[in-house]
Structure formats: structure tokens, C-alpha cells
Amino acid sequence: MVSSEARSAPASTPRKVAILDATIGTLSRNLPAILAGLGLVVLWQVVIWIFKIPTFMAPSPADVVLAFRDNAATLWRNFLPTLLEATLGFLFGNLVAILLAVWFVHSTTAEKAFYPIAVFIKAIPIIALAPILVLIFGNGLAPKIIIAGLICFFPTLVNMVQGLRAASPAMLDLMRVLSATNSEILWKVRFPSSLPFLFAALKIAATSSVMGAIVAEWIGSSFGLGALIIEATYNFRSPLLYATVVIAALLAVVLFALVSVVEAKVVRWKPAGSH
Template sequence: MADSIHSIAPANARPGEGAMRRAMRTNRLLAPVVDNLPAVLAIAGCVLLWQLIVWGFSVPTFMAPSPVAVLYAFKENGAILWSNLLPTLLEAALGLVFGNLVAVLLAVWFVYSPLAEKAFYPIAVIIKSIPIIALAPILVLLVGNGIAPKIIIAGLICFFPTLVNMVQGLKSASPAMLDLMRVLSASNSEIFWKVRLPASLPFLFAALKIAATSSVMGAIVAEWIGSSYGLGALIIEATYNFRSPLLYATVVIAATLAVVLFFVVSIAEKKVIRWKPSSHE
């Protein structure tokens, strides 16, 4: 009886279907590894070349430490690196959120009010033209030497690319779709949520990828101006004390943080944008 039960196959089963599904699952798991393999190999090659140059030319450690020395600095100064990473991460994340939020709100205002765009867009350009290293001391004098100027500077670096891209994205909505929505007596809010905002999302996420990495740079630059904590302050301390392995380790941590924020935005983009923008040749 048991043999007869096991011999009955499902009506819709096909030979090899289970193996095919397992192969598809394996391919999905290996796809990210295969896609990122060239980048991993390129980075490994650069690190190996760096190590060979330091060994071959006997470069002094205080000038350019070897990757092995940098790895030892990670092990020796792990607690210091971690304690200084958290403030920089907080400043960069808050600057990224607030800078982009203000940029998006201003972009919406500019699109719906041409007069506001003509009046305030040049001011945004002027603010962008001021070097951040010159703006940082002014902000320290205005808002103090706490976390506030670091967040503002990180936000300012994120602000302008998002503003420009978001304005362009909101204006890129199809005129035919806009006319159709008006014919259907859609309100301005309905046109915004159903036409303009979806059209702007590819532009917005393109700007957010730039802003994600720039926010880390802004936070670090802000920490150079009178801060006793954060990766920026640690870079200054390691430089003046000729602790090159620690300096390089701190730079690697900062670069890794920027890359992580970039990939977070990329993952969010894949979750939000589930369609492929049409290309016009």
C-alpha cells in the first residue's frame, strides 16, 4: 500500500522540475557574487600592488604604511575607531535626511511656483558656490561647536544635487499624462502623487546616491573645525602625531561608511522603483 502511495505522482509534476527550481534558487543567490566579482578582484589587485610597492621600495611606515600595517592598526585601535565612527555616522545620516528633505520640499515649491524658483534658485547656487571649508567656521560661530554645525554642513553638501535633480525630475512628467489628468479633472495633489512624483523618482535616487557619499565627506570636513570626536578629528590627530597606519585605517573606515550608505540608497531604489524608465533614442 505504501509503495502504491509513493508511486502516485502529482498530476502537474514534470520530470526535473525540482532540480530546475533548485538551480534557479542557486543562480539567484550567486548573482550578486558574480556581479560584484570584478570589483572585488580589482580592489584585491590594488591592495596587492600597494603591498608590493611598499615592500619593493622600502617605503617608510610614516609615509605610506603597508596594508598589513593598516590591518594591524585596525586590530590595535578597534575601540578608538568604533567610538569615533558612531558620531560621524550620526552626523552624516542626519545631514543626509534633513538636507534632502529640504531640497525635495523646495523643488516641489519651485515647480508649482515659477516666481519662487526665479527668486530663490540663484540663492541656492550662491550657497553652493561657497567652499565648505570656509563655511564651517561661520556655522561654528553661529550655532556653536556641538553636533549642529556638522549636521548642517553634511546637509548642505547633500542639498544642491538633490534640489537640481528633483526640479528636473518633477518637470520631466509626460505632457500627455498631465493633459490627460487635467481632462479627468484631477486635482493638483492627484497630479503630483500619480504623475509628477513617479516621474521624478529616478532623478531623486540618482541624486541620493551622490548625497549618500557626500554626506560623509561633509561630516568629516565639519569635524576638522574644532571637534574632539569623529573620524575627521581622528584623521587630524593621527596626521599630527605621524600615526600613518591609524590615519589610513580611519580613511578606510570613512570610505567604507560612504559605500555602505550608497548601497543602502541603491537597495531602497530597487524597492521603490519597480519599473524601468522608458528610453527615448
């Protein structure tokens, strides 16, 4: 008799080959970026050596790596609050923006009344708005989520309104001839047509939410990556400062990548002229 391992081997081998091919393909597509990044790190190290720059001013890449090792627990402890704030802000800001966009598309009066208010709020620098929210809501989680959400809100609102209105006029006319309700038109025509616009905004919001959470932590917090950046700066702990900034950047990149993966699974068409 043929063992179960032998029977499963032919099936698993093509799967492993496909995964390997996909990995190699991804690396080859991103090879220029990888090489450029490594080149910048090497250049950074060489500049530190040549000009003998003090560590408290600008640490070397080796110093930053050591900071990751020596402060792993501190970085992790401050990473989790920022991750929570950025994620909740991302969800909150985009949900409100999507709901408002749907309302605006179905009510011209609502758009005329509230769209200028959204523009006005966007015009206020977030660094100026953050202290106001901290005074109102305190130093807890709420103001940080609101600030992260506000940064995500406006790009998604603008793109979602445009996307909902990008539906084919012929399809809209057909749905009306078939006596479709506004809800049916929204879910079967408008919403699918808006997905490329929505995901374009969500990718911006994914990175912006991290920035919003960090700015909120600068204003009033004793924990989080933003608070750790302030602490490391005032104590001249440059390696820890750089390590914290790298963690924040990696978080933004991971959130961007997650949105891109979801987009690849969901979006089946692209607007004309996009790549």
C-alpha cells in the same frame, strides 16, 4: 507521521538555493572589481617592500590591518558620531531640497527668487562655509548636520526639479481634464516620474554626506572620524590614519548601497537612455 522538520525541508531548500544563486551571481558580477581591488592591495604591499618606505609615511596593508585590531575601540567610538551626522545631514538636506523642488515646480516666482540663492550657496566652498557655521552654532551636532545637509542639498534640488517636470504632458493634460487637484497631480503623476532622477541624486548625496560630516569635524570637533584623521596625521600614526580613511570610505559605500537597494524596490521605470 511526518515531522515538522521534514515538512519544512522542501520549502526551505529552494529558498537556500535561491539565496546561494543570488550570492554567486553577485560575486560573479563584481568579480572584476574584487580582483582589481586585491591586485591594488598586493601592488601596494610590494611597493612598500621594494622601496622600504617608512611606516609613518605610508604603512603597508598589514600595518593597516593591525591598526584595525589595535584601535578597534577608538575607531568604533569615533565612527558612531560621524554616522549620526552623515545620516541626519542626508535626511535634512534631501528633505529640504525635495520640498523646495515641489515649491519651485508650482511657483515660477519662488524659483526665480530662490534658485539663484541656492546656486550662490553651492558656489561657496564648503571648507570656507564650515567655520562660519561653527562660529554661529558652536562645536555641537548642529553645524555638522547642516554642513552634511548642504553638500547633499543642491544635487537633489536640481534633479528633483527636473524629475517633477519630466512628467508626461499627456498625463498632466488628462489629470487636468479629470479636474484633479495640484496635490493629486503631484502624487499620482509628477512624483512617480521624478523617482529615477531623485534616486540618482540620493546616491550622490549618500556618499557626499559622509564627506560633509568629516569636513565639519575637521573644523571644530574632538570626536568623529574627521577629528581622528586630524589627530592621527599630526601624531604621525599613519596606520591609524589609513584605517580611519578606510572606515569612512566603507561608510559611504554602505550608504550608497542602501540607497541603491531602496531604488531597486521603488523605481519601476528608467528615463530614456539610462541603463
